[in-house]
Amino acid sequence: MIHVRGLARRFHTRRSTVDAVTGVDLDVAAGEVVGFLGPNGAGKTTTLRMLTTLLEPSAGSAEVAGHDLLREPALVRRRIGYVAQGGGCSPHGRVREELVLQARLHRLDRDRARRRVDELMDRFALTDLADRPTASLSGGQRRRVDLAVGLVHDPAVLFLDEPTVALDPRSRAHVWDHVRSLNAEHGTTIFLTTHYLDEADALCDRVLVIDHGRIVAAGSPSELKRQVSGDVVEVGSARPSAVAEIAGRLPGARDVTTTATGVRFHVPRGDTALPELLPALVLAGVSITSVQVHRPTLDDVFLAMTGRPLHDDTQEAPVAA
């Protein structure tokens, strides 16, 4: 359903040149839910905007929903839906009005538009909100309207950019349910960007991990986690560098990273590492506030691939020479 080869985008600003996406290859089969996971500035939105015909690639080729992205952009647009980070509907319209307008913009005749809007309002639990101005809706309600707008022309592929950013946990869970049922009942192919690991884990059949504009790992969430062997140990302490030094001496310890409040590292087995670590910390007079051992998460996958945690928001895309 989506086939991409060597897709790249370079931005020229007054001061520099930014290689936002540097040669992405990817394939998405019909009916898959694929997550594009990466930190801020990794190139997720830029890739999505290219795949939805909103931004011209600097290089590469792609086929989306059976049509060539560069030669047949209008045909691509007809077969895809796109829900941008900020949504797409006017803040001045009312819910039903806005959906009908969008349906008419997609050239559905009056009757088909009405039927389609009723169906979507029912699916996304919007019927009670039909006459509410979209500006008065809560974040979660608004996101449901955005999803309905993206689906009004019954697209084969739905692109979602950070679908649950800034939503409370309950609204996030609702959006996840809607995405799942859309895929299960309707077979819609879904390509979403996220920097939430739990979202990628919970929703996606397959995850593509992007960093600095290139894909660094791809696979199902469980395949990716299996690539990172051993256990992860997290220790809370006011003296992270002292803990890190001692942890680094444990047999097989690797990927030791410190934050302001603690240390995280990998060991072959957490259950045998702790009885060595704890007495060593006591002996050195280093007190700790917590200790946890767990199996690798997608964050550990990212760390293993890039050498830094996913939620390190200081990262920028590489600047071209």
Ligand SMILES: Nc1ncnc2c1ncn2[C@@H]1O[C@H](COP(=O)(O)OP(=O)(O)OP(=O)(O)O)[C@@H](O)[C@H]1O
């Ligand atoms: N119009 C633009 N002009 C210059 N640089 C840009 C432009 N759009 C994006 N960039 C840069 O390209 C890089 C990738 O940005 P992009 O928005 O694709 O990242 P992202 O992974 O979607 O991040 P986020 O999670 O914060 O939305 C960033 O360094 C960004 O500053």
